[in-house]
Amino acid sequence: MKLENIISQSIHENGKPIGFDEFMNFALYSPGLGYYRSNSNIFGHRGDFITAPETSDLFGYSVAKQCAQIINGGGNILEFGAGSGVLAIQILFQLGRLKSLPKKYYIMELSGQLKQKQKQTILKVLPELINRVEWLTELPIGFSGVVIANEVLDAIPAKRLIFSGGRFVELGVDCFDDNFQWKHFDEPYTNPLISLPVNCEEGYTTEVNLQALAWIESLYNAMTKGTVLLIDYGMDRNEYYHPQRKDGTLRCHYRHKASDNPFEKIGKQDITTSVNFSDIAERAEEAGFELSGYCTQAMFLISLGIENFLIQEENNTKRDILAQQIKQLVLPSAMGETFKVLALSKKQTVKLDGFREQNLLNKL
């Protein structure tokens, strides 16, 4: 059955439009058909978009320095949504150089195709470490160490809301004559976990991500000790609900072109929403986490000394290439400021090196 037919059947069986989060879940994660579950050619120049670890090894080497400080001789790593496996390689390689390898590098990956790709990548580059890597299907109990989620929160299905008649209502997805279209729900949208702006222009559209909030809580319960590093594009609540952001943050990506139409290329294009880091931080604190730091990706990498890798490179050509990659990771016009890092800790008192140069927790 085609993915479009599965979704339209679910709308008809439901007897009313489905929430956008349900639509996004079908489009990205339907077994064998959803974007992340049918496709392994997603990342890099030949895929649909390029993430930070795909941009440069120096990203993972810097994150590894943060991991080494937290693990400090004990503890494991758990990476969510490990993409092509390249971040795992960068981190393991650098932790090896720092003589700080974890006993286990766990990966939680929803996609069978990506799991295969990750195994192949690790076997090719670091075969001697493959026994340390373990793929999990559920959260480990009593995890201690570092949890890493790079561009995972933005891929968790979100609800879409629209300001209509003086209040927010959910913007669902309906299907007419085999075409998907937006449909306002009638009842006002309220949720005690979410603080929405009170007054907006009629038609103002935005997103809320309840599944991401539930995921944060489940992480707290799974951990005994350690730190969660959330790296993603997003912003604090004031910026998220800025009056000028009146069409929300929903974006689709196909072969390096962005669009705002999730109803085309279903299962073939990525669908994302930006992260509201204030919502995440509040939920994390309510769950029991301490907020250990929040800053731009640029300042996180600079605090961890990313430029030292450049200085150490003796070959001029390679150094020029690395310099270009660093620019891509840290310049405000590239990934430097749109991406943020939020660290959540449980029973972990170390002051994290990654926030040495900047800590914007007061903005959340």
Ligand SMILES: C[S@@+](CC[C@H](N)C(=O)[O-])C[C@H]1O[C@@H](n2cnc3c(N)ncnc32)[C@H](O)[C@@H]1O
């Ligand atoms: C944009 S990709 C990022 C991949 C990789 N981290 C990188 O930076 O290249 C998002 C990934 O998050 C994964 N993902 C989303 N929700 C997840 C969850 N609850 N558990 C594990 N992985 C998840 C998706 O399957 C997908 O592989």
